[in-house]
Amino acid sequence: MIMQMNPHSTETRSPRAKIAVRDLWMTFKSPDKTKPDVHVLEDINLEILDGEFVCIVGPSGCGKSTLLNIAGGFFQATSGAVRIEDKVVTAPDSRHIFIFQENGVFPWLNVEDNVGFGVKRSTMAERKKVVEHYVEMVGLTGFGKTYPRELSGGMRQRVEIARALAAEPDVLFMDEPFGALDYLTRLRLRAEVTQIWQRERKTVMFVTHDVDEAVQLADRVVVMGKRPSRIRDIVAVEVPRPRDLDDPECRRLRDHIFGVMGLDHSGRATEIRGVGAAEEEDETEGKVVNLADRR
């Protein structure tokens, strides 16, 4: 059930790997020479299969968002590389769509035009069909002519998901997409994302600070350590979907992940913390992570 990632890159690569992260290191050079550079990622090696849903969790500032940004082509790694279908990622690509926590839906376009933004079909009729299909998939039928400012945060995040899917990508990068939403909306969107993924089978790399979210969504959960971070553990979640978080296996995996993450917190090395308390703490830290990661 629990696999330890091999840190050496020369190992054989699975032929079906869609995304391969190899010997990745990332250091943010400080613009101010008196301050030290920030080492964020150390020796990250990870393979993601075609159609796999992988969540990345870790403590604040661990660089999980940075890893996603490198895979998305927005940041350049200091050394090592991310390959998607054996091609080194150097720039953003419309086959690999990034979904942002701060919501990248264009406020000057209505829902329909947002969803249609990245559609690659040539005829108007086809475009319209694709847009309608994905607007319906995220449950926004009837809101086509509505502008984002008239929608709730959850609905705007749905628009962004629909816009990403309408571009018919084969990889989705989701950077704490539900981080800014209230708890109930987050629960609902998790369920919806699970359903959509089961239908579409895109390869998904999903960064979150919420361990419950990771266990509920992912085929495998990548647990990262404190900065400069390495991959501490990769946990396979082999529980059929839709998943009930009270399922004993889910609880066991969640506690295990907390344990792995807890190793970084002084004095709590072996103690598995209460889930509620841990989640609250993670949430406040999560916001700091994002600011730090985007600099």
Added chain:
Amino acid sequence: MRARLESLLLPLAVAFGFVACWHFAVKWTGSDIFPTPRQVLTGTWELVEKGVLFKYIVASLFRVATGYLLAVFVGIPLGLLMGWFTRFRMALNPAIQVLRPISPIAWIPVAILWFGVSDVAPIFLIFLASLFPITVAAMAAVQNIQLVYIRAARNFGIGGLELFKKVVLPAALPQILTGLRLALGVAWLVVVAAEMIAVNSGLGYLIIDARNAGKRYDLVVAGMAMIGLIGLGLDFLVRRMETLDEVRWGLSR
């Protein structure tokens, strides 16, 4: 409905009170030169009958429209480029910041020297007066665009000119529109000053001519009232544009 009625009736009540105060102030002081509201109305009618009021309004509006539109066509692209390309901004921004605080009025002698007493001088002055607020607004608008929109667009494979058209311009539009509104107000102020000196027609000319040729203060005030009313109308038009869905998202009102 009630709120709408109030928003109409309250300003009308203030206007009525103002006109009444004006009327009695002139009566009580026994002024021979300063006109009563009624005299201004008859003065306005006189201008209509002589056929000059409409002609002067058109002349002023034509100058404002020409100078202002020129400024829009130069200022928006210039500001967008300055906002987008750091080098371009570094090179041009100091020059703009030096020219900007010079009142357009200060340019009047230079404008007359260059263009003589013709339509070109006031148009040039209006162009100058509108150019800086528009350029600075467009530049700031681009600099304030949220990075996430640019990143999302790039992710969908949008770049170059298409990025400008599909993302940079629409994202900057609300703030540009605020600059356009500001510039139109300034342009309308400047046309009056320019017409007092540089030409022989227009509302500014009407005012200075009425004063110089016989101290006709009823016509002076009539000209002032026209300027105020047209200014109100111009502002109303721009405010209507601010309610469009394309820009409403970025305006706090």
